[in-house]
Amino acid sequence: MKKLKLLFLFLLPLFFFLCDSQQDEELKTNVLFIAIDDLRPELGCYGAEHVKSPNIDLLSEQGVLFNRVYCQAPHCGPSRSSLLSGISPLNYDGIPLKPEELAPGKITLPATFKKAGYYTINNGKIFHQREDGKLAWSEEPFSLVNGPKENNHLTFHEKKSENYILDKNQRGPFFEAPDVSDNTYIDGQTCDKTIADLKRLAKMDQPFFLACGFVRPHLPFYAPKKYWDMYQRQEIELAKNRYKPKNAPVALKGSGEFGSYHDRNIEYNSDQFHIISRHGYYACISYVDALVGRILSTLDELELRDKTIIVLWGDHGWNLGEHNFWSKHNLLYTSKNAPLIISAPGYKKNIKTDGIAELIDIYPTLCELAGIDLPNHLEGKSVVPLMKNPKQTGKKAAFTKWRNGTSVTTTQFSYTQWDNEQRMLFDLEKDPEENQNIAENPDCKEKVKELTKLLNNRKIH
Ligand SMILES: [Ca+2]
Numbered sequence: 001m002k003k004l005k006l007l008f009l010f011l012l013p014l015f016f017f018l019c020d021s022q023q024d025e026e027l028k029t030n031v032l033f034i035a036i037d038d039l040r041p042e043l044g045c046y047g048a049e050h051v052k053s054p055n056i057d058l059l060s061e062q063g064v065l066f067n068r069v070y071c072q073a074p075h076c077g078p079s080r081s082s083l084l085s086g087i088s089p090l091n092y093d094g095i096p097l098k099p100e101e102l103a104p105g106k107i108t109l110p111a112t113f114k115k116a117g118y119y120t121i122n123n124g125k126i127f128h129q130r131e132d133g134k135l136a137w138s139e140e141p142f143s144l145v146n147g148p149k150e151n152n153h154l155t156f157h158e159k160k161s162e163n164y165i166l167d168k169n170q171r172g173p174f175f176e177a178p179d180v181s182d183n184t185y186i187d188g189q190t191c192d193k194t195i196a197d198l199k200r201l202a203k204m205d206q207p208f209f210l211a212c213g214f215v216r217p218h219l220p221f222y223a224p225k226k227y228w229d230m231y232q233r234q235e236i237e238l239a240k241n242r243y244k245p246k247n248a249p250v251a252l253k254g255s256g257e258f259g260s261y262h263d264r265n266i267e268y269n270s271d272q273f274h275i276i277s278r279h280g281y282y283a284c285i286s287y288v289d290a291l292v293g294r295i296l297s298t299l300d301e302l303e304l305r306d307k308t309i310i311v312l313w314g315d316h317g318w319n320l321g322e323h324n325f326w327s328k329h330n331l332l333y334t335s336k337n338a339p340l341i342i343s344a345p346g347y348k349k350n351i352k353t354d355g356i357a358e359l360i361d362i363y364p365t366l367c368e369l370a371g372i373d374l375p376n377h378l379e380g381k382s383v384v385p386l387m388k389n390p391k392q393t394g395k396k397a398a399f400t401k402w403r404n405g406t407s408v409t410t411t412q413f414s415y416t417q418w419d420n421e422q423r424m425l426f427d428l429e430k431d432p433e434e435n436q437n438i439a440e441n442p443d444c445k446e447k448v449k450e451l452t453k454l455l456n457n458r459k460i461h
Pocket of ligand 1: 037038075076218315316
């Protein structure tokens with residue numbers, strides 16, 4: 001008996017040691033957080049076979065792809081502020097470009113991970129501006145986006161681009177295709193830095209939250225020639241609905257973003273303009289896709305895949321010539337719908353879900369996946385239940401705000417109202433391209449009433 005007691009006393013510290021090790025092991029689920037600016041869900045894995053995105057497609061096979069995720073604002077700054085602070089801008093008066101404006105004093109997503117003992121790194125465009133949310137990072141953010149002109153994402157490398165400088169802001173043309181290496185542009189440099197960080201982080205005795213933000217396919221469409229060459233220009237299909245929706249309210253407008261770049265003497269919204277713009281957007285996607293592939297290969301080489309949650313997201317949708325609109329900046333479905341893929345150790349793979357989610361849900365989701373306590377200010381809801389059961393319907397609705405308009409998306413409808421009492425309603429089942437506004441149809445009176453109530457209730461809370 002005495003021997004047994006001695007053995008027990010001898011084994012007790014070992015037991016606690018093992019428990020501790022177990023806890024350490026549990027803490028060490030890293031996060032690789034990949035943001036792709038202005039990427040709409042038009043990728044191979046989203047059923048767009050004409051877009052060459054083999055690496056992101058492969059990631060989707062290793063995780064869960066969300067078909068119905070909606071941004072909270074169709075604009076970089078406010079969408080990122082919302083996603084990273086976990087608060088919707090729906091009740092905010094104006095357009096909050098920074099998380100400090102939208103959610104003063106509230107802890108951001110990367111800061112929550114830092115507080116939980118993670119080593120946090122920011123490469124490229126995560127927050128809209130390099131100085132935003134700065135306390136979240138363990139090191140000075142690596143971002144050339146707001147840096148000196150020769151280094152930022154507007155820098156062109158094709159000789160003839162010099163002939164196309166816009167007088168008003170000295171920006172270059174809206175596209176170019178020079179024969180240069182991947183790391184000539186900022187995204188290639190962001191990729192190189194991220195790969196070097198992964199190698200460094202793999203040796204550290206600390207879990208990491210590594211954020212990597214690419215600026216393409218955001219305008220201007222600058223990508224190495226080889227990515228343009230992946231597409232035959234004559235095979236590029238244009239939008240079928242190059243006209244405004246029938247009965248569109250005056251409040252529905254396009255974005256003026258293309259006006260920030262020189263048009264290279266190509267007439268806006270001409271056939272040639274549509275073709276080149278689509279070609280440029282796709283080339284930029286393939287460029288970023290190749291960079292994503294290099295990062296994921298490094299993760300595998302370092303044998304970190306089983307210890308890392310990977311989330312890949314876009315900050316909002318994009319109009320690629322539908323309704324003759326370009327870029328984001330309105331409340332059409334194409335502006336609201338964003339891509340999201342989450343690959344987490346131990347979770348389902350090669351799964352797609354139609355459950356409704358919002359970008360503000362990423363914050364609580366990552367906390368739950370990593371086993372970190374949620375700050376109590378969060379407005380989003382974890383999508384882990386959807387990852388476990390992708391057939392669930394998810395949220396009842398998603399909410400988006402742009403200037404004085406607010407919008408709600410349900411499984412069947414997209415409804416938007418403006419402060420000036422204009423409104424638009426689309427039946428996404430019958431009219432997925434949103435070609436006919438039915439808000440004023442007598443048959444839709446009850447539906448408009450129901451969706452208005454849903455929207456106003458969300459606004460109050
Ligand atoms: Ca953006």
